[in-house]
Amino acid sequence: MRLIIAFIFSLYLIFAQGFLHNVNGDIVEGNGEPILLRGFGLGGWLVPEGYMLHNQAWIAGFESPTEIEDHIENLIGEEAAEDFWNLYRTNYVAQADIEQIAEWGFNHIRVPFHYKQFYDSTGTETPIGYAIIDELISWCEPYNMYIILDMHCAPGGQNGGPISDSDGTARLWLEESNKELTIQIWKEIASYYADNTLIGGYDLINEPVLPGGVTLEEFKQLYIDITNAIREVDNNHLLFIEGNWYGTDFAGLTPPWDENMSYSFHKYWGQTDLSTIQSYINMRNNYGVPLWMGESGENSNHWYYEVFKLLEENNIGWNFWTHKKVDKITSPFSAYVSPQYQIVIDYLSGNSAQPTPDIAGIGLTSFANSLKIENCLTRRGVVAALTDSEYGEVTKPYVPHAIPGTIPAAYYDIGARGLSYSDSDYWNDGDGGYNDGWVFRNDGVDVEGSDNLNIPYTVGWTEAGEWLGYTIQDVTPGTYNVTFSVSAPEAGGIFYAQLSGQNLGVIDVPATGGWYNWDDIPAQTVAIDEGEKFLKIQIVQAGFNIQSIWFEPTMSVKNDNINPSIFQLGKPYPNPFNPFVNMDISVSKPDIYNISIYNIKGELINDWKTNFLESGNYNFTWNALDANGNQMPSGLFFISVNSQKITKQKKVILLR
Secondary structure (H helix, E strand, C coil), X not given: CHHHHHHHHHHHHHHHHCCXXXXXXXXXXXXXXXXXXXXXXXXXXXXXXXXXXXXXXXXXXXXXXXXXXXXXXXXXXXXXXXXXXXXXXXXXXXXXXXXXXXXXXXXXXXXXXXHHHHCCCCCCCCCHHHHHHHHHHHHHHHHCCEEEEEEEECCCCCCCCHHHCCCCCCHHHCCHHHHHHHHHHHHHHHHHHCCCXXXXXXXXXXXXXXXXXXXXXXXXXXXXXXXXXXXXXXXCCEEEEECHHHHCECCCCCCCCCCCEEEEEECCCCCCCHHHCHHHHHHHHXXXXXXXXXXXXXCCHHHXXXXXXXXXXXXXXXXXXXXXXXXXXXXXXXXXXXXXHHHHHHHHCCCXXXXXXXXXXXXXXXXXXXXXXXXXXXXXXHHHHHHCCCCCCCCECCCCCEECEEEECCCCXXXXXXXXXXXXXXXXXXXXXXXCCCCCCCCCCCEEECCCCCCCEEECCCCCCCEEEEEECEXXXXXXXXXXXXXXXXXXXXXXXXXXXXXXXXXXXXXXCEEEEEEEEEEXXXXXXXXXXXXXXXXXXXXXXXXXXXXXXXXXXCCCCCCCCCXXXXXXXXXXXXXXXXXXXXXXXXXXXXEEEEECCCCEEEEEEEEECCCEEEEEEECCECCCCCECCCEEEEEEEXXXXXXXXXXXXXXX
């Protein structure tokens, strides 16, 4: 009886979800309910791309998947290279990645694959792609998360770029053998997954670009031939059809030739108004074929917010490119570049001699391990732009701020332009970048790195009319001296600051001796009452950098226990370390101190309460274990010391 009930329940789940399909221009689930697709592309996982792996040499000429693989094999040998790629794939996308994507509320993923992963030229082995996708299905099943299979690299290359693994010519369109192989592979994939309801559909050819001499009739005919082959074995799944010129031009692809297809366009850069997608909407309305924006990203958080809002207002599902990259600001997860991997990068960039296989192997292994989601940095601003329904309405703190205390300039609020900040160049509309420093934050604000471990990022490239905002929730009422840390090679910069409308002063920035020579410029002494505050720094005249804002209490602060100089932290040593790191703590006021370890994602690893009974110098040692006694992996960590609302941090690197 129990088996019968389980069987009936499993049939109910299949029916309830069913296959995605087209009904009068809408994508609907098996029960006929419309679904707005929101998802992530798993770019870089099965098709590595040089720009996402933080290797500029690959961009210059070694960016295609095959060329990347050749370089790895040349560095460490064929057998070790195979082990590396297995570890790379295991760590790049794991069950934890799918769980996080589901937790954010997304309902599908797009899987770019290389045709070779689903093709065995000998006909003697099952291609590796099936095992990879089968495991992925098992991870997605608890969340009813759809998987859209995307042929990212077609036989011969569907465009002339490295992303299709071409040799510079889009030979898919020029050689019949490549077309026949593409049709064969799709038929085999469709036959294998014909009855699987978690497969949301087949994205037949990623970003095609027709070479000269290939007609639109030939373009459409290949799509029709693939469709006919799939329909011989699979009448269930939705087919996604991308336009010419990287998925943007659908000339020749109308009218539709199948009842269960969707037009899939890609949108990068450019403007965010309705006119940019109106032609696609017209196509949907004229032919009753649904739309799916299958790839977008590589831009600022504000651009993401506006584009995806535009799409949803017009009932168009979307897929973000991509959930993870290496040392990039544009994706939710950014993998850390270890010193060992930097050795490999330096060689491939032409800046150093070729490392030995052992050293290269260590570097590549550390790189693969950095790809684990738990070792990645979470770009909170990117996540908010994609998931927070209030992103365009409410400004929210990037980190908790307090008065008294120091507020780093780069830790302005999370939110849309005009709410949390204003910057003159706040997205990429085809003219390049927007954050000139290209680190830390993915907004228009120009941020660059600093040698100050306590304030690792600063704001530069200021322009008149720009401003920064900071929500300060922890406020102790009293009287404070307000000081700004700024730098400028020449005098002439001007800005003013307000705290919830209260003027803090107009600052004429003096020459400090250079862009990185910081001077503390006092503003004025102000009385601050209790309650949450919003600090706004308004640029009046450009020509300076800003590092931090310091609210220092005077004797009139009601909480007279606050003293920002009650302790100092020494430089951690050795750094990098394995497995012990030491740090001196100089205490001028005895008290109970909280010492905590955080990883690069801001997660608490371990903490201690320590009672320093006398003034003097103390030494702290961390053994690289978490609170449960588990060894921590290689990565970046922060030692944080807190007492009486004063927090100071030092950055350390663990190298296993």
